[in-house]
Amino acid sequence: MDRVSPSAESMLREAKENGLDLLDQHEVDQSGWDYLVLHATAVDGTRWILRAPRHTDGLYLPAEGRLLDHVRPLLPVAVPDWRISTDTLIAYPRLPGVQADEFWSPTDDLLGRTIAILHALPTEPAQALGVPVFDPDRQRQWIADLVEQARAEYVIADERLRRWQDWLDATGRWPRAMVLARGDLHPQHLLVDGGRLVGLIDWADATISDPSMDFVDPYAYLSPAVFERLLADYERHGGHVWPGMREHIALRASLEPVISGLYGLETGRADLIDKARADLSRAQ
16 A cells, blocks of 8 residues: 655645645644545634545545535535535534544434435445445455455454355345445544534445445444434434344454454554454454
8 A cells, every 4th residue: 555644835835836824824634544634724713624645555535525526415414515525525514513532422312314315225325426336246245355454464263254254254134225425434534512412523444335334333332222212213213123134234344353453454553553453363
């Protein structure tokens, strides 16, 4: 993977070259794996978000801006409105709300409703915009490749490997119907006002794929009772909850130490490497 190291200075300079006049004061957010983010204020007082990719191998989705324009009028929550879009910089006015944290819990049905509305949208327009398609065969191959990469670097408990292989082999358990999935509904990508969802940011991971993709992160950070309520909200608003969906989500979630462990090796993050080593060596 070709990684780049964007700087606040280069981002501010490019913003100015594109007609955005910002004050010198800004806040840097280094927490994202894929992007460096700046919180800045324009001379007219408007607050802006600037985002620069950390690598150039395709995780930056050129179709993302077009997809945002497509879904913006269709969803009950806010999404970014890109005003600057280049290969090295995205800039948009800051949306309402604050980023959720790992302890956030919804107090209404808006998260489930939003996911259901998104999944009900026809997939053809999104595909025409360039959103990638991951059918079940491609998903299984991607997972198998990840596990093989991790096995070359980490000791993985036999029980984990067996469960993953049984899951990959059980082709009939994988849903054939595909939806437009936001993907990566990590708390950092949710904008909230108290317990209410008000916005979704960073749509670079959107795909046409398995509906369970949008429940993996909520499964990890919500309590079991709140997660069950989320599924009920999703189903009540038209989403399809199939037999075995919960196990399917749990198995997807169990891949987290594989993904973070490989990322740790790629970036030299000792904390991620150590955590992955400990997690993968344990039976689930």
